Amino acid sequence: MLGMNDVTQQQSTRCDACTVRHRAVCGALSQKEIERLNAIARHRTVPQGQAIVGDQDRVLSFANIISGVVKLTKTLCDGRQQIVGLQFASDFIGRPFRDRSAYEATAVNDVHLCIYDRRQFEHLVREFPGFERRLFENTLDELDAARDWMLLLGRKSAEEKVASFILMVSKKMDGVSRQGGDGRPAKFELPITRTEIADFLGLTIETVSRQVSRLKSEKIIALEGLRTVAVLDVPRLEQASSG
Amino acid sequence: MLGMNDVTQQQSTRCDACTVRHRAVCGALSQKEIERLNAIARHRTVPQGQAIVGDQDRVLSFANIISGVVKLTKTLCDGRQQIVGLQFASDFIGRPFRDRSAYEATAVNDVHLCIYDRRQFEHLVREFPGFERRLFENTLDELDAARDWMLLLGRKSAEEKVASFILMVSKKMDGVSRQGGDGRPAKFELPITRTEIADFLGLTIETVSRQVSRLKSEKIIALEGLRTVAVLDVPRLEQASSG
DNA sequence: CGCCTGGTTGATCGTGTTCAATGACTGTGG
DNA sequence: CCACAGTCATTGAACACGATCAACCAGGCG
Structure with a gap:
């Protein structure tokens, strides 16, 4: 889900030592599978305030948040803004099966990400059904949270x-x-x-x-x-x- | 996703003649697969105003809307209400992988449903990966719609x-x-x-x-x-x- | 005909916005 | 070290949008 304008650090990584491994979507993977995922993973640090993916940018990558907070925002033409999601460590960022994101993702503070190339990632998703299931459940939870927030926004x-x-x-x-x-x-x-x-x-x-x-x-x-x-x-x- | 208190009509059905077959999630299924789905499908008509599934009811079934409109609502203890989703013909009703619904679904007018037993349906989902994919994409679209609505509720x-x-x-x-x-x-x-x-x-x-x-x-x-x-x-x- | 439900319109009120001034904290340079 | 700017938050005063309260209207039905 990352654009290409935001690289500040880049290194390869080992999932074994990952602090969010068990809580993140990767938790659904077996040791063998996680090694495959590990092979396409790269770490990046996005500094505070920087866009992770712009509204309507092409979505090139997916990512897990290792540390930091990411906000998802929508903006009206005159500048009024609404945060439609807050993501924390171990949360997944990205919109599978769609080229373009419907909202902007911004680093609230310095954010440490584990990112995956979009195409390779989607290939792995196809290969590991349990992984897709986990992403699906993740999305259902986000939908529930969004609807909770709708009640708050509309009626509280x-x-x-x-x-x-x-x-x-x-x-x-x-x-x-x-x-x-x-x-x-x-x-x-x-x-x-x-x-x-x-x-x-x-x-x-x-x-x-x-x-x-x-x-x-x-x-x-x-x-x-x-x-x-x-x-x-x-x-x-x-x-x-x-x- | 249906409770058990709301049966008014019940008959078996043929997917071949279904008016929403191509637009609904069933559209992802092959002829062979759809026959399996057909075997567990039943039709029901829920009259206007009746609950399809109560808030925190046990979710016993999933359903496709064949005709009519369904509202998903959340209610605060003092009665303030928020509609968090409107579903039309060909839309899917249900929350896979969770026993209980987080919101109430109500028939806005007389609604014709094609319902499936929860357990049997989830079994088919596991069997047909393309089906799960379609449900996943469906959920992603609903999430996008919910977030659009958050912008409206919060800022318009x-x-x-x-x-x-x-x-x-x-x-x-x-x-x-x-x-x-x-x-x-x-x-x-x-x-x-x-x-x-x-x-x-x-x-x-x-x-x-x-x-x-x-x-x-x-x-x-x-x-x-x-x-x-x-x-x-x-x-x-x-x-x-x-x- | 009266009753009921759902919708419109008017008058008043109150919550949250807007505009504006002030305060707290941080980093920078003399 | 303090002066200064800059950012972020707090507080106050006036205003406005939408809520509330209330009257009225239209259509359906016993």
Whole structure:
């Protein structure tokens, strides 16, 4: 799914040492199969803010995210923007069976990718039915997530949207980078800026800021700097998000 | 994907005579394969307004829509509702590889379905790789459509939403039931009520009504009764929808 | 005829946007 | 070291779009 304008680093790799191997779509492959995949894989680092694939660019590659965050955006002609997907480590990037992407993929921070040539990759997909199955399931999950977000975009208030977002991030980060021991999420970094949160929630940056402040003043969350959030009261945050 | 509470009619069928065979997912099957599918297919008519599968119901079947319109909805605990998908003749209903549906499917009008037992269907999917591929591509298209709708829900004004909806319906109906000869769409029926349009666009019924009236007074569309729309000025409708 | 459902139209209200000023933090150069 | 610019976020005030509340209309049906 990568264009060709964004190479900053390129090296070959070994799947054995891969930190996301078991969680990513490659997890569906046998040792023999993964060696075949390994043969066509290359690593790349895409710096923050750089496009991974432009809207309507030809799709030349697929990729797995090894680290970092990628946003998928759609933009109206007058510049209004909507984030239609956020992808994290182990997520798959690419649109099989279509030449052109329907949206733009951008590195939110420095992103480390494991990329595959489109044609070779599709050939492997054809060869390994379990692999295609895994990609299919992956797509079904993304569809479910997109439809969840449609409910949020169409029917939730600003406060509910912001609460839902913080809750979603806390769940994504859960088990990945959260601190605070035991059962409940404690402290984590928001992966994106206020502007990006606004573009994700269909709000303005000011409204996002106000709602975050509101959650803070209600002692539901606490902030440390701009990015670090601590959830103080999970039940009330869930209540504020209305499911 | 059907529950068990909604049988009104049931008979066996022949795929040969099927009106949607070539457009539906079954189109990917060979003659031999389609006979196997035919063996597990049953027809049902679900009357208007009846649930085809409830939110979180166990998914017992998959289905193709032979005629009629199905809405997929998500509902918040307080009753706010969002339509997350509209399915027409030849569309596939069901969520492979998951026991439970994440949303409710309801018959918008009397719907004629060709249904398959879940277990038998999944067995066939495993047997016919081309079939799985077709379902996969279908899901990718639905994902693209869902993300298009996210842009509309998050970033478009009420007027743009209504114009986009009419344009979308005119395109869906194009080649199916449109009148008016030559190239451009002319007259067609809106498949859903104002309330449903509102739930689809994330608006209230009053706002939908006002925007429709507005497009009418601007001579961009004309109405015949409540459901029949004639598009008088396609370019201006497209302009009003902002892409 | 009255009732019911679905739709339109009007008046008012409130949430979220817009416009604008201020604050917090970072990196740069004198 | 501090001044300065630049980015990102917060906060305030005014406004506007769409929601809400309410009245009315049209068609279908007992």
